[in-house]
Amino acid sequence: MTGKRSAQGSPYFKVRRSRVHGRGAFALRRIRKGTRIVEYLGDRVSHQEADRRYEDRDERDNHTFLFIVDARTVIDAGVGGNDARYMNHSCNPNCETVIEDKRVFVEAIRTIQPGEELNYDYQLGRSPDDPSDVDEIYACHCGQPNCRGTMLWPPKKKPERRRPLSSRAAKEPAKRGTGTARKGKQKLKKRTRTAAR
Numbered sequence: 001m002t003g004k005r006s007a008q009g010s011p012y013f014k015v016r017r018s019r020v021h022g023r024g025a026f027a028l029r030r031i032r033k034g035t036r037i038v039e040y041l042g043d044r045v046s047h048q049e050a051d052r053r054y055e056d057r058d059e060r061d062n063h064t065f066l067f068i069v070d071a072r073t074v075i076d077a078g079v080g081g082n083d084a085r086y087m088n089h090s091c092n093p094n095c096e097t098v099i100e101d102k103r104v105f106v107e108a109i110r111t112i113q114p115g116e117e118l119n120y121d122y123q124l125g126r127s128p129d130d131p132s133d134v135d136e137i138y139a140c141h142c143g144q145p146n147c148r149g150t151m152l153w154p155p156k157k158k159p160e161r162r163r164p165l166s167s168r169a170a171k172e173p174a175k176r177g178t179g180t181a182r183k184g185k186q187k188l189k190k191r192t193r194t195a196a197r
Contacts, residue, residue, distance in 0.1 A: 012037050013083070013118055020088045020141050024117045031112040037095065040067055040084040040104040042077035050074040059131060062138050062151075064124070069102055089151045090119035092144035123153035 011028055012035075018024025031037060042065065045053070050066055053076065065077035065085045077085035084106055087095065094112050097120055098105050106120065124138055131137065135150040148155045 015083050015086045018088055018117060020090070020117065020119070020143070022088075023086045024119075025083060025087045027112045027114050027116045027118060029114055031108045031118075033108050033111050035108045036098075037106045037108060037118065038082065038084045040075060040077060040082075040097065040106060042067075042075045042081035042085070043079035044069075045074055045076055046072060047074055050076060060137050067097075067104055069099060069104060073102060075104060088117065088119050088142075089122040089140060090142040090144060091121065091140055091147045092142065093120040094118060095120040121153075122151045124151045126152055126154070 012031055013025040013027050015023050015025055018026075047068075054066075065081060067075040067077070069075060075081075087106060094108060094110050094116065095106050095118055096109050098107055106118070112118065119142070126134070135152060135156055138151045140147055140149055140151050150156065
């Protein structure tokens with residue numbers, strides 16, 4: 001399996017076994033930063049239809065091919081999808097997803113060398129009804145030094161250690177409004193608990 005072809009006619013990537021997870025997409029040639037590598041394709045359905053299709057799926061199954069495009073549309077790459085669905089998650093990715101005109105594209109965010117695995121941060125959404133071990137179910141195996149240990153976003157908050165009152169009083173008060181809000185290009189989130197690879 002090979003991905004989209006470059007202007008020179010040669011494919012950008014090939015799908016093969018990955019040490020990260022199952023199969024992965026690997027660069028066949030040098031891919032420059034900013035290159036639009038592939039469009040994420042599949043059956044375009046409503047959120048309700050996506051939920052219906054996978055409602056019987058075991059909640060411990062961490063495979064997913066569903067992408068949220070907007071409040072109405074989900075792409076199910078398990079039906080009519082292309083090789084973009086084999087790009088794995090990484091906490092230190094070399095690609096990102098971009099939505100334009102309700103279409104999803106994968107672009108290089110740095111120059112990628114031949115043989116490198118193409119990846120992006122899935123940023124799987126958390127839900128209030130997630131099982132208590134959801135971070136283990138969606139564990140990350142990217143092996144990066146900054147690996148957060150999970151494909152879920154936002155990262156799980158670590159419990160704050162209490163300091164003695166005297167040292168707390170000397171510190172500046174915490175600022176409100178800081179957190180995980182993103183500005184600029186909206187990064188695409190993969191939907192959790194869905195299709196099998």
